[in-house]
Amino acid sequence: GEDVEQSLFLSVREGDSSVINCTYTDSSSTYLYWYKQEPGAGLQLLTYIFSNMDMKQDQRLTVLLNKKDKHLSLRIADTQTGDSAIYFCAPTTGGGNKLTFGTGTQLKVEL
């Protein structure tokens, strides 16, 4: 099955850029999603990218995809304290809409 890995923690200062990385193993992943989870809450869809693209920008968010290396990243520009949360990478597997979630990266934004 698909393995999806993320680093567990990232700490940045307010106003800096954050880059959260994700590696996956299933080369047939067609869509790759990023979700945000705040404490005690559900998962909020942030953005996603189709596998034939290598970059997608959505306001402060930039997604980069290196399909050859099976590496996905999420860049958050001008990181704010409200961005503190767990971020999950979730590629589709098996050709349909089944998601395999990464281990999650806890982002802490310091003043």
Place this chain on the structure above:
Amino acid sequence: DTAVSQTPKYLVTQMGNDKSIKCEQNLGHDTMYWYKQDSKKFLKIMFSYNNKELIINETVPNRFSPKSPDKAHLNLHINSLELGDSAVYFCASSQDAGGGQPQHFGDGTRLSIL
């Protein structure tokens, strides 16, 4: 006007009991899902239904039985609850089961087994 709503939000019960969690979506979606998030925040899919038909059934103990009475509802019944069932259970829905249809999540049901 919550899009995906789950009840109850919290469930505390004893080992060996049987309990149900309900999920409803008002997005007009065809596909619904159940996920389990453990204490380390690891999220794994359990089941998916498309238009009331089971399409994903991961390796889950058969004490867990999903039921979809209609497209807008997906319930999860758990028999003979065990300590390891303590987790947060998330319901989600998407337009259909094809790729590229983002999944929208509920706020979760926090199940604690005593």
